[in-house]
Amino acid sequence: MSDPRVYFVNDTTTSSNWGCRGTTRALRSLVESTGATIGDTAYLDDLHHSDRLLTRVPGVTDWMARVAGDVTDARRRTLGALRLTTGGDRREAWKRYESLTSRWDAVPLTVDEYDGAAERVVDGELFAAQRDAIEACDAVVINGEGSVYDRRRKGRVLLFLAYVAAEHLDTPTALVNHTADVSDPVVREAVATVYPLLDDVVFREPRSAEACEAFLPGAVGDHLGADAAFRRRPIEDRDAWASVAEREEYYGVWPDSAAGFDPREPYVCVGGSSIFDRPDRPQYDPEPAYASLCRRLERRVAPVVLTASCPTDARLFRPIADELGLPLIGPRTPVTQAIDVLGNADAYVGGRWHPGIYAATGGTPVVTLTANTYKTAGLVDHLELDAPTFDALALHRHVSEIASLVEEYVDRGEPLRRRLRERADELAELATRNVEALPGEADDRL
Known part of the structure; x- marks a missing residue:
C-alpha cells in the first residue's frame, strides 16, 4: 500500500492540557513521516459527547449528553446520591454511576453489547461520521494516551471504535501511544476481546505492556514503545532562551502571572497530579501539602516555579x-514554551505524565507523584531512575522525602542530566514503534 490514507482517532490538540496538545502533534508528525496522509480526524471533543455520536433525537439526545458527560453538575449530583447508597464508598459509587449512565449511551459498556451496537454502526444508526471516515481510509491509527482505565467513557469509545473498524469494517487498525490499566474486570474483558483483533498494539510504558501480556502475541517488548512526546525538545541554548524568557511577563499568560521567574537562575518546577481528577478516589485537599513542599524546596534547593499543565492544576496552584x-506557568501557555521551562529546570516534581517527559528531554531529573493510573511509575521505569513514586493522596507525609530526593538529584549535576538526555533520545527513537504498522518507514530524526 503506497501513501495510505489514515483515519487518526483521538486527536487531543483541542484540549486545554500541555500533554495532550504536545503528544498528539508529535504522533501526527510520526504518522506523516511514514509517507501516510491523515485523511480524516476524530477529535476527542467529538468522541466525548453522546450527542455527537448518535443520530439526533430532539430532546432525548441532549438529555443523554448531559447524563453521560464526563464533567457536569448532573454527574456531581448523581454521584453524591449514589455515595449515600454505598455508605460513602467512592469507588463503588463511581462504578454504579458508569453502569447507570452507559444504559443511555451510544458507547457500549460490556463486550456482550459490542456486536449489537456495531451492527447499528454499520447500518448508519450510530457513529455514522466515524463509520464513513473508516470506510474512506486505508488504515485507522488510534491515539490511546491515558484513556484505557476503569470504565471511563473516553477509553470505552476508543476500544469500541477499534473493534468496529477491525472486526466489522475489515480495516487495518492500530491502538498506539497508550497506557492501559486493566484492573477493572469490565475493561479487562474489553481489552482481552479487542487487542487480539488489531493489527498492532503499542504501549507507551512498560507497566501497561506487562499488564496486557496475556492478550497479545509475542514478548512484552514486542509491544513496548514510547510516548511520541519524547520527540519534543526544549531549546538547547539556555542563554539564548533566557534572553527572551526573562522579559517581563513573557510567561505571564493571562490569567496567570510568571512575575519573579528568572530563567537564568536555578529553579525547581512543581506540577499537580491527574489523580485529583478522579471522583472514585478518597477526598483529599493537597493544597496545604503543596504549599509546605514549595517552602521546603525553596529553603533547601532553589526557587519554585509552579507549572499548571491543565485547568485542574491551575485551580489548585x-x-x-x-x-x-510564586510564579505560575498556566495551561494557556504554548506547549513549546512550557517545554523550555520544564527542560531547563533543575528538577521537576509532579504527578503529570507529559510534563515529566518534557522535563526529561532536557535532562531535568523527575520526581514523580501517583497519577490516575500507574503511568508515572511507568515513566520512572522508562527513564531508568531507581526512585519511588510518592502517594499524591498522602502528599503531606512525603514532603521531606521529596525535598531530599530533589536535593540529591540536583547535587548529582550534569552527569545525571546527560544520562537523562541520552535516555530521552533512546525513547524518542523507540516512539517510532507507534507507526510500525504503517507501510512506510518513520523518520527517526529528533
Missing part, C-alpha cells in the same frame, strides 16, 4: 501562588 508569591 493559584491560591498557593498568591500566598507564597
Whole structure:
C-alpha cells in the first residue's frame, strides 16, 4: 500500500492540557513521516459527547449528553446520591454511576453489547461520521494516551471504535501511544476481546505492556514503545532562551502571572497530579501539602516555579501562588514554551505524565507523584531512575522525602542530566514503534 490514507482517532490538540496538545502533534508528525496522509480526524471533543455520536433525537439526545458527560453538575449530583447508597464508598459509587449512565449511551459498556451496537454502526444508526471516515481510509491509527482505565467513557469509545473498524469494517487498525490499566474486570474483558483483533498494539510504558501480556502475541517488548512526546525538545541554548524568557511577563499568560521567574537562575518546577481528577478516589485537599513542599524546596534547593499543565492544576496552584508569591506557568501557555521551562529546570516534581517527559528531554531529573493510573511509575521505569513514586493522596507525609530526593538529584549535576538526555533520545527513537504498522518507514530524526 503506497501513501495510505489514515483515519487518526483521538486527536487531543483541542484540549486545554500541555500533554495532550504536545503528544498528539508529535504522533501526527510520526504518522506523516511514514509517507501516510491523515485523511480524516476524530477529535476527542467529538468522541466525548453522546450527542455527537448518535443520530439526533430532539430532546432525548441532549438529555443523554448531559447524563453521560464526563464533567457536569448532573454527574456531581448523581454521584453524591449514589455515595449515600454505598455508605460513602467512592469507588463503588463511581462504578454504579458508569453502569447507570452507559444504559443511555451510544458507547457500549460490556463486550456482550459490542456486536449489537456495531451492527447499528454499520447500518448508519450510530457513529455514522466515524463509520464513513473508516470506510474512506486505508488504515485507522488510534491515539490511546491515558484513556484505557476503569470504565471511563473516553477509553470505552476508543476500544469500541477499534473493534468496529477491525472486526466489522475489515480495516487495518492500530491502538498506539497508550497506557492501559486493566484492573477493572469490565475493561479487562474489553481489552482481552479487542487487542487480539488489531493489527498492532503499542504501549507507551512498560507497566501497561506487562499488564496486557496475556492478550497479545509475542514478548512484552514486542509491544513496548514510547510516548511520541519524547520527540519534543526544549531549546538547547539556555542563554539564548533566557534572553527572551526573562522579559517581563513573557510567561505571564493571562490569567496567570510568571512575575519573579528568572530563567537564568536555578529553579525547581512543581506540577499537580491527574489523580485529583478522579471522583472514585478518597477526598483529599493537597493544597496545604503543596504549599509546605514549595517552602521546603525553596529553603533547601532553589526557587519554585509552579507549572499548571491543565485547568485542574491551575485551580489548585493559584491560591498557593498568591500566598507564597510564586510564579505560575498556566495551561494557556504554548506547549513549546512550557517545554523550555520544564527542560531547563533543575528538577521537576509532579504527578503529570507529559510534563515529566518534557522535563526529561532536557535532562531535568523527575520526581514523580501517583497519577490516575500507574503511568508515572511507568515513566520512572522508562527513564531508568531507581526512585519511588510518592502517594499524591498522602502528599503531606512525603514532603521531606521529596525535598531530599530533589536535593540529591540536583547535587548529582550534569552527569545525571546527560544520562537523562541520552535516555530521552533512546525513547524518542523507540516512539517510532507507534507507526510500525504503517507501510512506510518513520523518520527517526529528533
